[in-house]
Amino acid sequence: MSLPLGTTVRVSRRRHDRHHRTPGYLKGRRGRIERAHGRFLDPETRAYGGDGLPELELYLVSFDLPGGDQLLADVFEHWLEAAE
Amino acid sequence: MERAVHDRGGWPTDAPIDRTEHELADWEILMDAIENALEDRGVMNTDQMRRGIESMPLDQYERASYYERWLFTTEANLIDQGILAPGEIDDRVAR
Numbered sequence: 101m102s103l104p105l106g107t108t109v110r111v112s113r114r115r116h117d118r119h120h121r122t123p124g125y126l127k128g129r130r131g132r133i134e135r136a137h138g139r140f141l142d143p144e145t146r147a148y149g150g151d152g153l154p155e156l157e158l159y160l161v162s163f164d165l166p167g168g169d170q171l172l173a174d175v176f177e178h179w180l181e182a183a184e
Numbered sequence: 185m186e187r188a189v190h191d192r193g194g195w196p197t198d199a200p201i202d203r204t205e206h207e208l209a210d211w212e213i214l215m216d217a218i219e220n221a222l223e224d225r226g227v228m229n230t231d232q233m234r235r236g237i238e239s240m241p242l243d244q245y246e247r248a249s250y251y252e253r254w255l256f257t258t259e260a261n262l263i264d265q266g267i268l269a270p271g272e273i274d275d276r277v278a279r
Contacts, residue, residue: 119231119234119235119239123191123193124187124191124193124194125191125194143230143234144231146230146231146232147231147234147235148232148235149229149232152231
């Protein structure tokens with residue numbers, strides 16, 4: 101999967117009890133792809149001693165906050181869903 | 185949505201933020217060195233280290249300082265891998 105810059109996405113709200121790095125406060129939130137950082141080892145398998153392969157695309161995603169502020173966070177591709 | 189103890193962004197709180205600096209104690213510098221040596225040797229990676237910290241029981245997580253959390257996860261990871269026996273560090277300290 102490769103998401104073009106500016107794409108609107110939604111962070112998945114799926115339940116996931118094992119180790120992952122997607123912050124709870126972003127789940128279900130709509131954001132916009134700002135940058136593709138490249139591919140990185142998957143922390144969700146590395147956390148249990150796995151090799152982290154295949155590498156996953158990591159995106160910088162922006163989220164609009166009330167008052168015109170913006171929050172930026174790195175989110176792996178498999179936590180991002182299509183959104184209008 | 186259930187969140188682990190570390191996943192606290194956006195939690196409402198009135199607690200003040202502790203911005204004080206402190207000199208690192210010798211054991212904290214040692215803890216940093218041990219963790220880095222274990223990563224260099226491929227014994228424990230950053231994600232295993234984080235998983236250990238993020239699975240700490242709530243009350244222990246809240247009480248622990250930064251490097252006490254490193255100690256917790258390092259001991260837990262080494263026990264998981266059979267490198268340390270459960271209680272081995274406590275036994276040694278008690279001698």
